[in-house]
Amino acid sequence: MPKPSPTLETKRLILRPPVAEDFEPWAAFAADPEVGRYLGGPQGREAAWRQMCVVTGAWTVRGFSMFSVIEASTGRWMGRLGPWQPEGWPGTEVGWGLSREAWGKGYASEGAAAAIDWAFETFGWTEVIHCIDADNVNSHAVARRLGSRLLRETTLPPPLDWPVQIWGQSREEWFARPR
Numbered sequence: 001m002p003k004p005s006p007t008l009e010t011k012r013l014i015l016r017p018p019v020a021e022d023f024e025p026w027a028a029f030a031a032d033p034e035v036g037r038y039l040g041g042p043q044g045r046e047a048a049w050r051q052m053c054v055v056t057g058a059w060t061v062r063g064f065s066m067f068s069v070i071e072a073s074t075g076r077w078m079g080r081l082g083p084w085q086p087e088g089w090p091g092t093e094v095g096w097g098l099s100r101e102a103w104g105k106g107y108a109s110e111g112a113a114a115a116i117d118w119a120f121e122t123f124g125w126t127e128v129i130h131c132i133d134a135d136n137v138n139s140h141a142v143a144r145r146l147g148s149r150l151l152r153e154t155t156l157p158p159p160l161d162w163p164v165q166i167w168g169q170s171r172e173e174w175f176a177r178p179r
Helices: 020-031 045-062 107-123 137-144 169-177
Strands: 013-016 067-071 077-086 095-098 126-132 150-157 162-170
Touching: 013 077, 013 107, 020 045, 020 077, 067 107, 077 107, 095 107, 107 126, 107 137, 107 169, 126 137, 126 169, 137 162, 162 169
Parallel strands: 095 126
Antiparallel strands: 013 067, 067 077, 077 095, 126 162, 150 162
16 A cells, blocks of 8 residues: 655654554544543544544545654654644644643644644645634643734534634744744
């Protein structure tokens, strides 16, 4: 089976489209109540499978989607992050969700920065947003490290229907930021 592309590499991470072998760690990630706290709650294997297939299918339908985050030094699956824009979404998002073992290592900022660069350069987006729960202070910190700011509040489209803060920045702000 051919290796999926595109693949982005950072200093410590490999970002690539999900593959079947990602399912076991994806299911463990989805079942973790602390991980799911701001992602709609923990999910069983069946829901995790559907979510992984939705993310994977978006690569075909949209030409982009969340990447699987692979720790380069170990080859371990650490989460998913990247461009996301399902029907009715409030904008062109780069989001993140990482397993607990990846927390506190800067992987969300590192991976999201690579995904934002790729999305702006590949798709010509004019803005990037991050949909973040108002209580998720860790994701607020990631957004700030990326140079984003709170733009507005909204409710995600059905079937989610939960309130979020929209953090983000323009393409011009992204490329003008100190690196």
